[in-house]
Amino acid sequence: MIALLMLFAAIAVIWILAYHRLPALVWTVALAAGLALITGYSGWPATLVTALWIVFIIAALLDNPTPLRRALVSRPLLNLFRRILPQVSQTEQEALDAGTV
Numbered sequence: 519m520i521a522l523l524m525l526f527a528a529i530a531v532i533w534i535l536a537y538h539r540l541p542a543l544v545w546t547v548a549l550a551a552g553l554a555l556i557t558g559y560s561g562w563p564a565t566l567v568t569a570l571w572i573v574f575i576i577a578a579l580l581d582n583p584t585p586l587r588r589a590l591v592s593r594p595l596l597n598l599f600r601r602i603l604p605q606v607s608q609t610e611q612e613a614l615d616a617g618t619v
Contacts, residue, residue: 524560528552542582549574 531552535545553574557567580587606614 520560524556546578546582550578 531548535548553570556562556570560567580591
């Protein structure tokens with residue numbers, strides 16, 4: 519029963535964070551606080567809690583705007599899109615530079 523209440527509380531907090539469109543740092547702090555509460559009060563096995571913390575730390579490092587995220591996620595994705603998308607023609611580039619329709 520406690521696990522179900524914790525699940526509903528987590529969903530409510532995530533819903534509020536999403537509704538207010540809060541920045542990634544606020545999400546990270548809120549999820550860390552929730553995970554700390556789970557660690558202290560849930561009685562879950564230590565291996566499960568440790569696995570949750572490891573997943574949380576990896577996700578926090580890759581989801582928050584940091585140089586690590588830029589190096590591991592953003593730059594490779596940008597290079598992939600540059601290879602996939604076609605080059606802009608000279609006429610299209612002139613239209614973009616003009617700034618009007």
